[in-house]
Amino acid sequence: MTFTDPLAGKGVASTAELQAAALAWDTYDERRDGPAHMPFFYTAMRYENWWGAGATREELYSLANKHGIPVAWTPPARVLRDLVDAGPSHQAKLSVLEAAEDEVRAHCHALMDECTSSWVETGPEVGRHVLAAWDDGHRQAAACLALAAAEDVMFAVARVDRSQKCKGLTTAASRPLLKKPWLVDRQIALAPIEPLFTQYFPEKNNPIPETLSRHAVLHRLPLEHLNTGHSIVAIMLLVSLMRQAEQQAFEAEVDAQYYEED
Numbered sequence: 001m002t003f004t005d006p007l008a009g010k011g012v013a014s015t016a017e018l019q020a021a022a023l024a025w026d027t028y029d030e031r032r033d034g035p036a037h038m039p040f041f042y043t044a045m046r047y048e049n050w051w052g053a054g055a056t057r058e059e060l061y062s063l064a065n066k067h068g069i070p071v072a073w074t075p076p077a078r079v080l081r082d083l084v085d086a087g088p089s090h091q092a093k094l095s096v097l098e099a100a101e102d103e104v105r106a107h108c109h110a111l112m113d114e115c116t117s118s119w120v121e122t123g124p125e126v127g128r129h130v131l132a133a134w135d136d137g138h139r140q141a142a143a144c145l146a147l148a149a150a151e152d153v154m155f156a157v158a159r160v161d162r163s164q165k166c167k168g169l170t171t172a173a174s175r176p177l178l179k180k181p182w183l184v185d186r187q188i189a190l191a192p193i194e195p196l197f198t199q200y201f202p203e204k205n206n207p208i209p210e211t212l213s214r215h216a217v218l219h220r221l222p223l224e225h226l227n228t229g230h231s232i233v234a235i236m237l238l239v240s241l242m243r244q245a246e247q248q249a250f251e252a253e254v255d256a257q258y259y260e261e262d
Contacts, residue, residue, distance in 0.1 A: 003033040007041055018045065022181060029054025029081060045184060049107075053077035055084045057181055057188070064191035067093050068211040069233055070240035072189035073111055075104045090210050094229025101232060105134055108239045115242050117249040122152035127242050130235055140223065143231035146238040147214055153241040157248065158190055170197050189244040192237055 006021045007013050013021070022045055028036065030052030038051045050060065050071075060071040063083055067090055071080060079100045086092040097104060109131055115124040126149045133142035155162055158172040173193035178185045195211040202220045209216065212230040216222060226234075 003028050003036040005036070005039045007039055011040075013041060019181075022046070025051070026056045027054055028052060030077060031081070043184070047072050047184065047188065049073055049076055050080065051077055053080040053084070055080055057177070057185070059084050061177060061188055061191060063093065064188060065194065066211075068192045068195035068237075069093060069097070070189075070192050070236045072186075073240045073243040074107050074236050075100065076107045079104060091229075094227070094233075097232045097236075098228045101228070104232060104236065105131070108134075108235065111239050111243045115246045117246050121156075122149050122242075124242065127238060130238060134235060139228065139231045140226050143226055143234035144217065144221075146234045147217055150234075150238045150241060153238065153245055154190075154193055157186070157241050157244050158193070166197050170194050173197075186244065186248075189240060192233075192240075196237070 006024050007017060010017070018041065021039070021041065025039065025042060025046065028051075030036070032054065036052075038048065042048070042051060046057075053060075060080065063069045063080075064071050069083065075083075075097070079096065082096045082100065083093055086096050112124060112127045112131060115127060117124075126145070130142045130146045130149065133139075133145065154160075154169055158169055160168040160172050164171075170193065173187075173190040175187055175190075177187050195209070196214050198209040198211065198213055198215075200206050200209055200213050200215040200219075202216075208220075208222060208225050212233045213225065216225050217234075
């Protein structure tokens with residue numbers, strides 16, 4: 001099977017054409033269909049790391065919303081496909097990340113190189129420290145630093161005032177996807193935040209959540225919970241949010257220039 005882009009050669013497309021193209025793009029699996037150039041319109045409708053994953057927006061959103069696994073910007077398409085294909089259990093998803101750790105780490109480095117904005121207080125230097133610790137084999141230390149650093153970025157990306165605290169973040173993260181599936185939806189980037197803040201009170205002897213729990217790591221630090229898979233998830237989340245913040249900063253700068261010229 002050879003992949004063909006339904007919008008090839010077009011500079012302008014109607015909504016109906018974009019819908020049809022999105023359906024075709026979401027079924028394109030590079031391993032099955034062979035390599036193909038990313039279409040001109042693609043990044044206006046999908047995250048660039050989805051290209052070639054052969055997965056729908058809803059399948060990827062489920063990974064983020066149910067398992068707390070970031071899918072915006074990272075991981076690469078091959079890993080996304082493996083995550084979708086893995087069994088429904090949370091451990092099955094984590095096993096995919098553990099097997100692809102080197103590939104995911106390299107991808108995170110490439111994304112951090114794209115983060116240069118000072119739009120949020122937690123700047124790119126923090127992300128580079130996280131990745132350096134990961135490179136040196138200090139995976140759990142990198143994950144703890146990532147979780148501690150991610151809070152600033154969460155509030156910035158979600159556009160939630162700090163006075164609203166965790167409740168504001170989880171409310172923002174739980175909003176439904178846009179009803180226009182041919183548009184990039186930043187809700188995808190926020191979705192892993194909701195399971196991350198699943199209620200957990202160690203003083204009440206609550207069971208530790210199955211998905212990565214910020215409360216469990218920062219208030220009790222059970223090392224069996226901060227396992228290899230969850231450590232990778234924590235680092236990916238920081239990188240994903242920082243790259244999303246970078247994108248939003250870029251869009252804000254473009255808008256500002258447009259209004260200045262106008």
